[in-house]
Amino acid sequence: MIARDLPSGVEQLGDMIAQAASIVPFTGAGISTECGIPDFRSPGGLWTRNRPIPFDEFVSSPAARGEAWRRRFAMEPTFAAAKPGRGHRALASLYRAGKIPAIITQNIDNLHQMSGFKADDVVELHGNTTYARCIGCGQAYDLVWVKAHFERSGGAPDCTVCDQPVKTATISFGQSMPEEAMRRATELAQHCDLFLAIGSSLVVWPAAGFPMMAKNCGARLVIINNEPTEQDEVADLVIRHDIGETLGPFVGN
Structure with a gap:
């Protein structure tokens, strides 16, 4: 379901976060653009x-x-x-609150670690x-x-x-994906009850397979991205608005 506007999308996302015991974020380049990356x-x-x-x-x-x-x-x-943006800080708040066990990212900028995630809890696919x-x-x-x-x-x-x-x-084009990161990402996707795909076009495989993996294992799927993705139709909630504005209300929770 596509949120009709930003306030309703944030409200629905807040309800899903409150109901979830284990949230796994999956982040792409869109979460870091407001940081100048x-x-x-x-x-x-x-x-x-x-x-x-x-x-x-x-x-x-x-x-x-x-x-x-x-x-x-x-x-x-x-x-x-570059310093962590509102999206990074919101996810770090949920991590400190015990809602997020670890985060999966396609990004290479180290901003999740800077926001407060322990290095061991940042699964860097690229x-x-x-x-x-x-x-x-x-x-x-x-x-x-x-x-x-x-x-x-x-x-x-x-x-x-x-x-x-x-x-x-x-990880460059043509280079093997890191085996341990892929193993951990698979395990996280299979055992969460809310999967947040944030700022990713979901076109780069095999990384793009994790949202559907989580969905197929019973998790609710939320996609937050300015542009449509090929997985929007299977998501429980799609928020096509600025990531910082969408996640900003969750900073400090």
Whole structure:
């Protein structure tokens, strides 16, 4: 059911939250746009101006690795300045209240952790851009170290342990999804009674399968997104309004 207006949608959402014992949010880029983090996929987004670099190209091409890191450092002021928005803070309030056991996110910006979620309770399907990892042995690296190497040598760094390339700890096109994150997301979706899909276009698979998984396991499904999605018709409630305005009333609850 599509909410006829924002006040009625917020009221219905509030009733569902009050009735739920276990709420699992699933967040996409839309929850972070009010924080200054651009949406990669929408018209005018970063990927309409810069072609994404697939994982196999990153691995095989030193030039591609250098370009990937150049783009990341160009975005550093944006990521560094971002603070959790009303949506992040509202979900963190519900988390502190014991309503949310953990959160599933497609985002890579670390804002859920900054809002108050424990790192272990943020299931990152697409990784995290605030640090780096070796694609071989998994050794973690601080971005400050990567940038110093990049500026000194003019190229992307290799791992000091196994000499494999170092990239942001994100999941690129063509890269395998993180097994543990997928396992935890599946478990959360199957055992909640309210699933909130927030700010996601629900077109990126396999992540987009979690709302329907929750619905098929008996959860009520709410979709909060400015634009229609292909799963709207099966949702119990659809709120097509600004995420900050929709979730703002739940900050501090």
